[in-house]
Amino acid sequence: DGGITQSPKYLFRKEGQNVTLSCEQNLNHDAMYWYRQDPGQGLRLIYYSQIVNDFQKGDIAEGYSVSREKKESFPLTVTSAQKNPTAFYLCASSITGTESTDTQYFGPGTRLTVL
Amino acid sequence: AQSVTQPDIHITVSEGASLELRCNYSYGATPYLFWYVQSPGQGLQLLLKYFSGDTLVQGIKGFEAEFKRSQSSFNLRKPSVHWSDAAEYFCAVVPNQGGKLIFGQGTELSVKP
Numbered sequence A: 001d002g003g004i005t006q007s008p009k010y011l012f013r014k015e016g017q018n019v020t021l022s023c024e025q026n027l028n029h030d031a032m033y034w035y036r037q038d039p040g041q042g043l044r045l046i047y048y049s050q051i052v053n054d055f056q057k058g059d060i061a062e063g064y065s066v067s068r069e070k071k072e073s074f075p076l077t078v079t080s081a082q083k084n085p086t087a088f089y090l091c092a093s094s095i096t097g098t099e100s101t102d103t104q105y106f107g108p109g110t111r112l113t114v115l
Numbered sequence B: 001a002q003s004v005t006q007p008d009i010h011i012t013v014s015e016g017a018s019l020e021l022r023c024n025y026s027y028g029a030t031p032y033l034f035w036y037v038q039s040p041g042q043g044l045q046l047l048l049k050y051f052s053g054d055t056l057v058q059g060i061k062g063f064e065a066e067f068k069r070s071q072s073s074f075n076l077r078k079p080s081v082h083w084s085d086a087a088e089y090f091c092a093v094v095p096n097q098g099g100k101l102i103f104g105q106g107t108e109l110s111v112k113p
Helices: none
Strands: A004-007 A010-013 A019-025 A031-037 A043-051 A054-057 A064-066 A076-078 A087-094 A110-114 B010-014 B019-021 B032-038 B044-050 B056-058 B064-068 B073-078 B087-094 B107-112
Touching: A004 A087, A010 A019, A019 A031, A019 A087, A019 A110, A043 A064, A076 A087, B010 B019, B019 B107, B032 B064, B032 B073, B044 B056, B044 B064, B044 B073, B073 B087
Parallel strands: A010 A110, B010 B107
Antiparallel strands: A004 A019, A019 A076, A031 A043, A031 A087, A043 A054, A064 A076, A087 A110, B019 B073, B032 B044, B032 B087, B056 B064, B064 B073, B087 B107
């Protein structure tokens, strides 16, 4: 089955530690995205990538980093510089990332809790 | 500022009753419009989308949405709600000049027996 997988589903880390969230897709989509979701808020874009080896900052990139070495993978690192990292993180992908009619499809999410 | 507004934070309806979730946007031209649903602790699932053409759009799970240009709205409807529809619903837009997907804050739907 084609889709987007995120792992792990739940992640606990101590304050000050970096942590990497995994996102993999087998939809052959060019574009991938990372969003953060906090209770009572919509989704906010952290980073996105329209092509391998290239990515752009979203609205709340501070304290996060990404890489895009393979088309199917777009890992997100939450660094110790992120002041309030506890949140639900969602990965998405779309065919091109350049067309306005592009539709984004989402993974199941990773809930990160920093203790 | 350009934005997407879902005026209702939380709605409760009885099972079998009709449902309408509101979404308004403040972009000048017609954006591309989406509705997503999120069950607790899960990712987002696309319900339906509008790009052009017929302003009444049919989606999955018996949902439909109507685009009204004059009201800058894209309200989601379902004639008869099932208990399994309890979830959070997000309206999202892409401004037609391109750019990122912009989400509303979401409406949480509760269904009572």
